Amino acid sequence: MAAAARRDGVSAPLSLWQVALAAALLLVNIVLSWRLRLGLGRDIAVAGARMVAQLLLVGLILGWVFALRxxxxxxxxxxxxxxxxxxxxxxxxxxxxxxxxxxxxxxxxxxxxxxxxxxxxxxxxxxxxxxxxxxxxxxxxxxxxxxxxxxxxxxxxxxxxxxxxxxxxxxxxxxxxxxxxxxxxxxxxxxxxxxxxxxxxxxxxxxxxxxxxxxxxxxxxxxxxxxxxxxxxxxxxxxxxxxxxxxxxxxxxxxxxxxxxxxxxxxxxGAPAGPTxxxxxxxxxx
Incomplete structure (x- = not known):
């Protein structure tokens, strides 16, 4: 089905589980942060969640704007x-x-x-x-x-x-x-x-x-x-x-x-005060 969609000039559709599978790749960053004690685990998780929420919101807004013209x-x-x-x-x-x-x-x-x-x-x-x-x-x-x-x-x-x-x-x-x-x-x-x-x-x-x-x-x-x-x-x-x-x-x-x-x-x-x-x-x- 995906191959047929590409031949017809339309991008292959993505299901929610495929998106979730891609999101699981963030575990690479989280594990590296944990093993190397980088302290970025929370930041990585928050950044990923914010990105998903923002893009979903943008998708809804753009769908509305595209319809208004x-x-x-x-x-x-x-x-x-x-x-x-x-x-x-x-x-x-x-x-x-x-x-x-x-x-x-x-x-x-x-x-x-x-x-x-x-x-x-x-x-x-x-x-x-x-x-x-x-x-x-x-x-x-x-x-x-x-x-x-x-x-x-x-x-x-x-x-x-x-x-x-x-x-x-x-x-x-x-x-x-x-x-x-x-x-x-x-x-x-x-x-x-x-x-x-x-x-x-x-x-x-x-x-x-x-x-x-x-x-x-x-x-x-x-x-x-x-x-x-x-x-x-x-x-x-x-x-x-x-x-x-x-x-x-x-x-x-x-x-x-x-x-x-x-x-x-x-x-x-933050500039130093007083004469140079x-x-x-x-x-x-x-």
Whole structure:
């Protein structure tokens, strides 16, 4: 029956016991955690349960949205996904400032919505543009990739600004503008945000088969069609990681350097208080 379904261009159906059998594979992680005393057993079980519950809920919601075929639910779901992605991208950032969540949301929203809209209306030419079958999965892939780039870039920039505070303030003391003083840190952060996608592109098709391509093939699409869709998506993901990383680093730069070309490192949560060694040296009587 499964083989017949695949020949007819439909993915093979999965029963609940087959899904439960796959879930049993988590025992590998749990046993390793127990034997090596990693302390991850509870986290693994909770993560697996949350994933199942969330995906089942998403499946029900998407079934309802697909039946409506109206732009408002699609845009609403997209905004909720973007809000959660913006929050998640800050989760692993070690140094934060007052409006970091807003800046992260703006970076994720700007890059993801613009590029998803361009992909749907301009490249794939989907009609109507809000077709849920295309809009929500593509936005989800773009958001997942963008939040990784935003998180890595933001963490690298804030860590470098704090770790290289003396060098940056030294450049400012010698007359450099805030952009000249922090240019190398900005460039390093944006590069860090872009690297994961570029690394994936470099080995795609040789070392790994990407998820979208695999999913389409399992659903019965011709491999050549699946490959073309994956190429388009990867170019979009590369652009989204670059745009999102640049945007969040630029916003963080504006938050940590004021208009008078001063580094305001005290705005970073956890930054050491008081004057820096450079300021102590400059203030020392001669």
């Amino acid at each position: 109206h732009p408002l639910p699609v845009v609403g779901i997209g905004l909720v996904m973007t809000l959660l992605a913006g929050q998640a991208s800050v989760g692993r950032v070690r140094r934060r400032y007052a409006r970091v969540y807003l800046d992260s949301f703006v970076a994720v929203f700007g890059s993801s919505f613009v590029l998803t809209g361009l992909t749907l209306a301009g490249i794939l030419q989907i009609h109507p543009w809000f077709e849920p079958q295309y809009a929500i999965p593509i936005l989800g892939m773009v958001l997942g990739n963008t939040l990784t780039g935003v998180s890595l870039a933001l963490d690298r920039f804030t860590s470098d600004v704090l770790g290289r505070r003396g060098q940056i303030e030294g450049r400012l003391a010698l007359g450099a503008t805030r952009w000249e003083a922090a240019h190398s840190e900005v460039a390093a952060a944006v590069r860090t945000g872009m690297l994961p996608t570029l690394n994936s592109m470099a080995v795609m098709g040789i070392v790994s088969l990407p998820g979208m391509m695999t999913g389409q093939i399992l659903a019965g699409a011709p491999p050549t069609t699946a490959v073309r869709y994956q190429i388009v998506i990867m170019f979009v993901l590369a652009a989204s990681s670059a745009l999102g990383s640049l945007t969040v680093v630029w916003l963080a730069f504006r938050a940590l350097f004021d208009a008078r070309d001063r580094l305001r490192a005290e705005r970073l949560r 060694p450079l300021r102590n040296f400059l203030a020392r009587p001669r």
